[in-house]
Every structure is written in C-alpha cells, then in structure tokens.
Amino acid sequence: MKMKKYADILFILLFLPAGLAAQQSAADYVDPTIGGVGVILEPTRPTVHLPNQMIRVFPLRRDRLDDRIANFPLTSASHRLYSVFAFLPIDGTVSPDSWSRQLEYDHEVTAPYYYSAQLGETGCQLEFSPAKKSGFFRIRFSGKEEHHLRTGVLNGKGTVEMRGKRQLCGEESFSGMKAYFYAETDVDVIRVRYRSPEDRSAVMLCVGQGEQTVSFRYGVSYISVEQARENLLREIPDRDFEAVKTAARNAWEEALSLIRVEGGTVAQKKVFYTALYRCFERMVDINEYGRYYSGYDHQVHVSEKPFLVDNWLWDTYIALEPLHVILHPEQAVERINSYIDMYRQGGYIPSFALVSGDWPAMTGNYAAVWMADAWFKGLRGFDLKTACEGLKKNSLDATLLPWRNGRRTSLDDFYNTHGYMPGLPPGERETVAEVDTVWEKRQSVSVTTANSYSDWCIAQLASELNLQDDRTLFLKRAENYRHVYRADKGFMWPKDRDGQWIEPFDPRFAGREYFTENNAYTFNWDVKHDLNGLFELMGGRAGAEEKLDQLFREDLGLPKFRFWLVQPDASGLTGQFVMGNEPGFHIPYIYNYLGAPWKTQKRIRMLLDAFFTDNLFGIPGDEDGGGMSAFVVFSMMGFFPVTPGIPAYAIGSPVFEKITVRLPGGKEFVVSARNSSASCKYIRSAQLNGKPLERAWFTHGDLTRGGRLELIMSDRPDKQWGSRPEDAPPSALHFRNNE
Numbered sequence: 081m082k083m084k085k086y087a088d089i090l091f092i093l094l095f096l097p098a099g100l101a102a103q104q105s106a107a108d109y110v111d112p113t114i115g116g117v118g119v120i121l122e123p124t125r126p127t128v129h130l131p132n133q134m135i136r137v138f139p140l141r142r143d144r145l146d147d148r149i150a151n152f153p154l155t156s157a158s159h160r161l162y163s164v165f166a167f168l169p170i171d172g173t174v175s176p177d178s179w180s181r182q183l184e185y186d187h188e189v190t191a192p193y194y195y196s197a198q199l200g201e202t203g204c205q206l207e208f209s210p211a212k213k214s215g216f217f218r219i220r221f222s223g224k225e226e227h228h229l230r231t232g233v234l235n236g237k238g239t240v241e242m243r244g245k246r247q248l249c250g251e252e253s254f255s256g257m258k259a260y261f262y263a264e265t266d267v268d269v270i271r272v273r274y275r276s277p278e279d280r281s282a283v284m285l286c287v288g289q290g291e292q293t294v295s296f297r298y299g300v301s302y303i304s305v306e307q308a309r310e311n312l313l314r315e316i317p318d319r320d321f322e323a324v325k326t327a328a329r330n331a332w333e334e335a336l337s338l339i340r341v342e343g344g345t346v347a348q349k350k351v352f353y354t355a356l357y358r359c360f361e362r363m364v365d366i367n368e369y370g371r372y373y374s375g376y377d378h379q380v381h382v383s384e385k386p387f388l389v390d391n392w393l394w395d396t397y398i399a400l401e402p403l404h405v406i407l408h409p410e411q412a413v414e415r416i417n418s419y420i421d422m423y424r425q426g427g428y429i430p431s432f433a434l435v436s437g438d439w440p441a442m443t444g445n446y447a448a449v450w451m452a453d454a455w456f457k458g459l460r461g462f463d464l465k466t467a468c469e470g471l472k473k474n475s476l477d478a479t480l481l482p483w484r485n486g487r488r489t490s491l492d493d494f495y496n497t498h499g500y501m502p503g504l505p506p507g508e509r510e511t512v513a514e515v516d517t518v519w520e521k522r523q524s525v526s527v528t529t530a531n532s533y534s535d536w537c538i539a540q541l542a543s544e545l546n547l548q549d550d551r552t553l554f555l556k557r558a559e560n561y562r563h564v565y566r567a568d569k570g571f572m573w574p575k576d577r578d579g580q581w582i583e584p585f586d587p588r589f590a591g592r593e594y595f596t597e598n599n600a601y602t603f604n605w606d607v608k609h610d611l612n613g614l615f616e617l618m619g620g621r622a623g624a625e626e627k628l629d630q631l632f633r634e635d636l637g638l639p640k641f642r643f644w645l646v647q648p649d650a651s652g653l654t655g656q657f658v659m660g661n662e663p664g665f666h667i668p669y670i671y672n673y674l675g676a677p678w679k680t681q682k683r684i685r686m687l688l689d690a691f692f693t694d695n696l697f698g699i700p701g702d703e704d705g706g707g708m709s710a711f712v713v714f715s716m717m718g719f720f721p722v723t724p725g726i727p728a729y730a731i732g733s734p735v736f737e738k739i740t741v742r743l744p745g746g747k748e749f750v751v752s753a754r755n756s757s758a759s760c761k762y763i764r765s766a767q768l769n770g771k772p773l774e775r776a777w778f779t780h781g782d783l784t785r786g787g788r789l790e791l792i793m794s795d796r797p798d799k800q801w802g803s804r805p806e807d808a809p810p811s812a813l814h815f816r817n818n819e
Contacts, residue, residue, distance in 0.1 A: 115699030136364070210324075264312070307371070392442075416454060661701050764794040765801070
C-alpha cells in the first residue's frame with residue numbers, strides 16, 4: 081500500500097501541470113538582473129529592499145558584466161545618484177591596496193528580499209536581507225587568512241569609529257546633509273585599523289581566522305547615530321538572519337500579489353513581476369518612528385505621518401504614480417502630502433524630491449499633473465488649496481528653465497508675456513546667465529509643451545476651488561503649445577524672440593537647445609491634454625494617423641552611433657519612435673484617439689516583445705526607478721493612463737489571459753483576454769461588466785468599483801471596433817471621477 085501511495089504522488093508531481101502541482105509565488109518570478117546591462121545609458125541594479133522603504137542595497141559595480149564588486153552601500157540615499165557608507169568583507173593581511181580592493185564574485189543569487197554571492201579567492205559567502213531602516217549582512221568566511229570587515233564612507237566626507245568590541249558607528253556628509261549608521265557584530269573585533277591615524281573615513285575590523293560565520297546588523301538614520309541604533313534595535317533586535325529574510329519575503333509577497341496574472345509564458349511572467357517589483361523602489365518613507373529630517377528646511381520634525389522622498393516626477397508622473405493611485409491610494413495621498421509639506425518647508429513644490437532637497441532636474445511642473453490625476457480619481461485627504469497655491473507659484477513665479485531652481489528669469493518673463501520659450505538660432509551665443517550652456521541649454525520647445533500640460537491641470541484644480549480668474553488664466557496658458565507647432569512643416573518647431581521660426585532646423589537632429597532628451601518627432605505628440613486640438617493642427621484625424629504611422633517608419637538619416645551623439649537617450653528606436661525614454665510611453669496608445677485601436681494593439685505587443693525581455697538587456701533605456709517599469713506593468717495588463725489628470729484608461733492588448741487587480745475594500749478588477757497569445761493580440765469584441773463595450777477605453781471609476789473587462793482576442797484585427805469618433809477616449813476633462 082505504501083508503494084502504491086508513493087507511486088500515486090510521483091505520478092501527480094510528474095504529469096500534472098506545474099501550476100497545479102505547486103503554485104509558484106509572484107516573488108519567485110522576479111529576476112532583479114533583468115536590464116542589468118545598460119543598452120546605452122544606465123543599467124538596472126539588483127536592489128534589495130522592502131517596498132517603498134529606506135534601506136536599498138545592491139552591489140556597487142559598473143553593471144552585471146563587471147566581474148568585481150567594489151562595495152555594498154548600507155543604503156542608497158537616492159536612486160542612481162548617491163549611496164552612503166560602504167561595506168565589504170576582506171581576507172588577508174591589510175596592505176595599502178586593501179582599502180580600494182575590489183572582489184571577484186560568483187554564484188550570485190538575487191531576489192527583492194535577499195542577496196548572496198561568493199566573494200574573493202577564498203569564496204566567502206556574503207548574504208544580505210533588509211528591514212525598513214536597518215539591514216543584516218551574514219558572512220561565512222573560509223580559509224586560514226585573517227578576516228576583516230571593511231567599512232567606511234562612500235563620499236569622502238565622514239568618520240567611522242568603534243564603540244566597544246562589537247559596536248561600530250559613523251556619519252557621512254553628502255549633498256548638504258548627513259547620514260548616520262550604528263552597527264553590531266556577533267563576535268568580538270580583535271583588531272581595529274583605520275586608513276591612517278589622520279583619516280578615519282574607513283576602517284578594517286579583524287574578526288578572526290579560519291572558518292566562521294559573522295553577522296553585521298546595522299541601522300541607518302538621517303537624524304543621529306542614536307536614532308540609527310534605535311532603528312536597528314526596534315527592527316532587528318536579535319541575530320536571527322532567517323527571520324529577517326522571511327519577514328522581507330512576506331512583505332514582497334503581499335506587495336506583488338496585488339496583481340495576479342494567469343496565462344502567458346514564464347518569460348512574460350518574469351518580465352511582468354520584475355517590472356512590478358521595480359515600481360516599489362520609490363518613493364521611500366524616511367520617517368524614523370515619529371521623527372524625520374527634512375532636507376527642505378534642514379530641521380528634524382516630530383510627526384507620525386510618513387514622509388516620502390526620492391521621486392523624479394518627469395519620469396514617474398505618467399505611469400508610476402498613476403499605478404500607485406490604483407494599488408495604494410492611501411500611500412498616494414501620503415506622497416502628495418509629503419510634497420505639500422516640502423512646499424511649506426522650502427517655499428516651492430519640488431520637481432525631483434530627493435532626501436536632501438529639491439533637485440531641479442528636467443523640465444515641467446509635473447507635480448500639477450500628478451496632483452490633478454489623484455484628485456480627479458477621487459483621492460482626498462490632502463490640502464488642495466495649499467497645493468494649488470504652490471503649483472501656481474511654480475508656474476508663474478519660479479523659473480521654468482531646465483535644471484534650475486529659484487525665481488523667474490528674463491526668459492520666464494518672456495514666456496509669461498508671449499506664451500512660448502524663445503530658442504536661439506544655431507550658433508548664437510547664450511546671453512541669459514541662468515541657462516546651463518554646457519549641456520542642457522534652453523530646451524525651448526519642450527519647456528513650452530510641458531508647461532502647457534501642467535497649466536491645464538492647474539486650471540482644472542482651480543475650477544474645483546472656484547478660482548475662476550486662475551482657471552481662465554491657466555486655460556489660456558494651456559494652449560501655449562500652439563505657438564510652437566509649425567503647420568506648414570508638420571512639426572513642433574522653435575521660435576526666436578521675434579516670433580520667427582528658427583532656420584536651419586532639422587527635426588531629427590535638434591538637441592537640447594530645443595528639446596528634452598529627444599527630438600521633434602517625439603515632442604510632436606507631447607500634447608496629452610488636448611490631443612483633439614493637436615489633431616486639428618495636423619490637418620485632422622486622417623493626417624494625424626498618417627503622421628503617427630510614419631513616426632514608427634521614419635529613417636534616422638545617419639548611422640545610429642552618430643544619431644546617439646546628439647540623442648543619447650533615444651534608445652529603443654523603432655523608426656523615430658523612442659521606446660527607451662519616458663516622453664514616448666503614451667504615443668502607441670494615441671491610435672485609440674484616431675479611430676484605429678487595432679494599431680495600438682499591434683504596436684504595443686511588438687514593442688513589449690522586442691524591448692522588454694527576461695535577460696540582462698531586457699530594458700531599452702534608463703529604467704529610472706520604476707518610471708519605465710510602470711509602463712510595462714500597465715501595458716502587459718492591457719491598458720494605460722495616456723493623460724494623467726483625466727480619469728480614464730486607453731485599452732491596449734493584454735499579454736495574459738487573465739489579470740486580477742486587488743483593490744482596497746476587498747474589491748477586484750479583472751481583465752479577461754480569452755485566446756491571448758503572441759499571434760492573437762487583436763481585440764475582436766469587448767464587454768464591461770457583462771455589457772458590450774464598443775469604445776477603446778474605460779474610466780477609473782469602472783476600475784475602482786471592481787468589475788470585469790472581458791476581451792475576446794483574435795489573430796486578425798477588427799478595424800471597426802472603437803473606430804467611431806465618439807468611441808475615442810476623452811482628451812479634455814469633461815467628466816468627474818464619480819461617472
């Protein structure tokens with residue numbers, strides 16, 4: 081009988097589908113090495129952290145092809161900008177080169193909640209797992225040489241020191257503020273050696289010889305060493321590494337299980353859940369159990385509310401923040417409240433809200449778009465009046481220049497008067513001191529289109545507060561994009577201060593003098609708030625559709641390497657369409673507005689298959705801490721928020737046969753895509769909650785109330801579905817979240 085029982089079990093394990101024998105968890109699909117080699121610019125990092133929490137750790141190396149690790153940071157203070165404090169186990173006698181030694185690694189294991197690798201010639205095993213504001217390294221040393229823990233600062237300004245035989249602390253200055261750490265080992269430190277008697281920015285802690293296991297637990301704080309110690313003892317009070325790892329895994333299982341997918345290939349599930357994991361890297365909560373340090377007024381504040389930092393809104397407003405509005409509406413409100421607090425503390429609503437203060441990167445007042453999107457999707461709990469006050473100040477009184485903070489300049493006065501940012505003719509020397517003349521330049525067309533959109537959003541919020549004068553003003557400014565569209569050429573085109581079109585000008589090769597990281601082909605479509613108005617400028621829907629078709633076919637006009645000398649961010653090229661940069665994310669969905677949603681379905685699936693793969697090259701451009709990954713999550717689910725600020729989603733082509741989104745209050749929104757496959761990517765028919773759906777979009781209310789979008793997929797396009805003008809998604813806000 082026992083033999084028969086075992087035979088039955090073996091039969092089940094061998095012949096039943098894997099999903100029935102053992103359901104693989106969402107976390108098991110995550111592969112943090114995807115995109116680990118940058119196609120042109122920055123690679124992804126196998127970051128180990130808890131969702132939206134302060135400690136973020138990864139091996140410091142050039143990319144995944146680099147065979148050596150320089151250090152592990154105790155945390156990344158800002159995504160891709162700076163990390164603080166260094167840690168690395170080192171074997172052997174300490175020599176002058178020990179302080180800069182990098183270690184070869186092998187047998188690397190990466191997961192959102194865990195990292196391990198064998199380091200150096202002796203192959204000591206390093207493991208790491210995170211808590212919220214603390215972390216745990218466990219090192220299994222082998223070999224007969226002396227074993228050291230090399231610890232120090234990463235930015236050259238700071239000190240570390242021993243406190244007793246098992247305690248270590250330090251402070252590090254970076255970007256106008258300080259970070260602190262407190263750490264404990266579980267063995268006595270035999271010998272302490274600093275870099276030099278005068279230089280205590282790095283230390284070697286000798287912990288013994290021979291085979292041994294050493295734990296290094298630490299807390300990080302932006303307040304003090306004592307607060308770092310409190311963070312550690314509160315979160316990791318003992319030496320149980322496995323308990324920390326289990327808790328971290330459970331946190332990720334909860335986060336990733338907010339979306340369940342069925343069908344598709346294993347590779348597609350890996351791409352999807354890895355993208356979803358990257359959507360939780362920022363923003364991060366730096367409230368340290370009732371207190372937080374603000375880089376916006378350089379004060380420590382007493383508060384029980386989260387204080388969330390590290391957001392690059394130019395990258396994240398179109399997909400990442402709208403995704404969190406769906407999955408975490410309460411946290412979305414906390415994010416906005418953090419921005420409003422930053423305004424109260426620093427005088428302006430930030431652009432890129434780093435832990436150290438506002439980093440005025442890129443262009444646009446995209447906080448207005450983000451806040452309007454949240455408001456019109458029904459989120460409350462933030463001070464709209466104060467938010468509008470700050471957004472209006474950003475638009476009218478602050479400079480709109482790229483990479484610049486402070487009050488408005490003469491160019492901003494020109495913009496306020498004439499409705500466009502003037503460009504310089506080729507070869508003309510810059511005369512405005514505030515403009516970055518080395519690289520970023522004026523970006524005159526992009527500044528105009530970006531602020532047209534954000535001013536439109538301010539107008540919508542002003543209406544909510546019955547501020548009619550503001551509404552009128554900002555609606556007028558929302559049309560400024562029209563000043564830089566040259567109808568006879570069919571392109572967004574720069575003007576000089578006299579209102580003349582700048583010549584010579586080539587839409588392919590125009591750089592940062594006129595555009596942000598892309599050229600005129602991309603910024604032709606940067607009018608998300610008034611697509612119908614844009615189509616009119618292009619000669620109507622037929623002309624716009626023809627122009628959109630040509631975007632994906634247009635020749636570069638020169639070899640790629642020469643094109644990239646001017647446009648290094650234009651990666652993921654399909655014709656002149658740029659998949660690897662944020663301004664292009666919405667463009668394939670514009671076909672829905674032109675009566676040809678089947679072309680959106682075709683393009684989206686082609687772009688996903690071509691550029692988002694389950695390998696080291698699986699990201700076509702800078703991932704930007706969730707900015708690009710959120711595009712992947714939305715697009716693989718089959719819908720996308722083309723115009724944040726309008727509570728609607730354009731329908732694309734779901735990769736999976738079933739997608740279930742868990743919503744607050746126990747509700748679910750299900751997308752069913754029967755027959756979905758690589759060939760069956762076209763929508764033949766659709767139903768929403770059992771009723772026929774002829775339009776290629778649905779509302780945010782349709783989603784948050786819970787329900788079911790049922791699509792029948794086919795290998796042939798249905799060119800009639802969603803083709804009528806009345807079936808197009810709204811391109812101006814004419815309804816509210818309760819419709």
